[in-house]
Amino acid sequence: MTRVRRIPPGKTIGILGGGQLGRMLAISARQLGYRIGVFTSEVNSPGAQLADEVIVAPYEDLSAVHRFAQRVDVVTFEFENVPASAAKIAQERVPVWPDPTLLFVAQNRIREKSEVQRAGFLVTPFAPIRSVADLEPALKRVGPKAVLKTATAGYDGRGQGIVSSLEAAEEMYAELGYGECILEAFVPFERELSVVVARGQTGELVDYGVFENAHVDHVLDCSVSPPRIEPRVEEQARLLARTVAERLELVGVLCVELFLSPSGEVLFNELAPRPHNSGHLTIEAYSASQFEQQLRAVCGQALGSVHRRAPAAAMVNLMGELWTYDLDGAIVREPDWQSMLKHRACHLHLYGKRTPRLGRKMGHITTLAETPELALQKALAARSALLAAA
Ligand SMILES: Nc1ncnc2c1ncn2[C@@H]1O[C@H](COP(=O)(O)OP(=O)(O)O)[C@@H](O)[C@H]1O
Ligand SMILES: [Mg+2]
Known part of the structure; x- marks a missing residue:
């Protein structure tokens, strides 16, 4: 069981990410009497508009993350695609929740689907794609209609596309930059x-x-x-x-x-x-x-x-x-x-x-x-x- 690390109202909550989720988190935090620090890569972000402290820097700038962690009492995030190294740096100084190990699973579609499958639940049929050669057998397994997605960093439908043939899958894989991908069965969901x-x-x-x-x-x-x-x-x-x-x-x-x-x-x-x-x-x-x-x-x-x-x-x-x-x-x-x-x-x-x-x-x-x-x-x-x- 984790030791409870209690942060009382009046302390500062650090949020990695400056989007609307961070903004609504900040509104709620203000109501509860907490101060807010926002770390974001974007100038004038929705979250920063409500924050007491703002650092604008790339998430890869570990010295900026370190500075941020010195100004806040706990770190959480509203955006999961922060590099694990940034979360780890923050963790050297203050509690970081959810723990970066969870972040590691959630950042990758292959890892998260495998984890949920191991827990005994059904997941959309999928196959990892790590090279062009993986496409044909994967399409045979999950196709003919499938969705090709980047394994990491996709959101709001970005980094994915529906494919119904090997040619279309190859084209989409090129468009997605030949990085690690996942091919999923297209689910005609109810x-x-x-x-x-x-x-x-x-x-x-x-x-x-x-x-x-x-x-x-x-x-x-x-x-x-x-x-x-x-x-x-x-x-x-x-x-x-x-x-x-x-x-x-x-x-x-x-x-x-x-x-x-x-x-x-x-x-x-x-x-x-x-x-x-x-x-x-x-x-x-x-x-x-x-x-x-x-x-x-x-x-x-x-x-x-x-x-x-x-x-x-x-x-x-x-x-x-x-x-x-x-x-x-x-x-x-x-x-x-x-x-x-x-x-x-x-x-x-x-x-x-x-x-x-x-x-x-x-x-x-x-x-x-x-x-x-x-x-x-x-x-x-x-x-x-x-x-x-x-
Ligand atoms: N395998 C699939 N079959 C059918 N529709 C899909 C499939 N994958 C994604 N979609 C559609 O695209 C939306 C966004 O895909 P999702 O995997 O949730 O990525 P994002 O990270 O962009 O939210 C889904 O909510 C769904 O409407
Ligand atoms: Mg989604």
């Missing part, structure tokens, strides 16, 4: 699901049940809770998430992404060792959000309650597509915030990103309702209002 779990330093474990997710162009578009699935599927998904969190000795928050296959099987897709886009609805829909749980866990405190505040909730993402651009990419029209805000029961979150771009997550809207259908309807109506005629 639904996409996710489970966010939080685990404290004493082993205390909570989850929010299952979220049902829909993606557009491989990027999350909306999430609802509770999901419209059989109790058996829900139990299986939660068991998978909780088992993985325990096996990996998680301290913090972890999300597993799953496919529900047409034959009713729960297949593991990937894991994220941090708060997750599908868990944003926990801010309004549960007593303690996924962000508050991460803080409580990394600070060695008791976890918060996962009591549901409404029968159902929905979250829709706001992408850069909601802005209108001219041919040079300059913004010619902002979303219609005024119309959207007339949807009084909707909760608007914007991440403070200065430059909208196609494919960029700019914010989200959450709604609570009596049923998942109603919640989703309300959230979608509020989002449509953003495109109301000027």
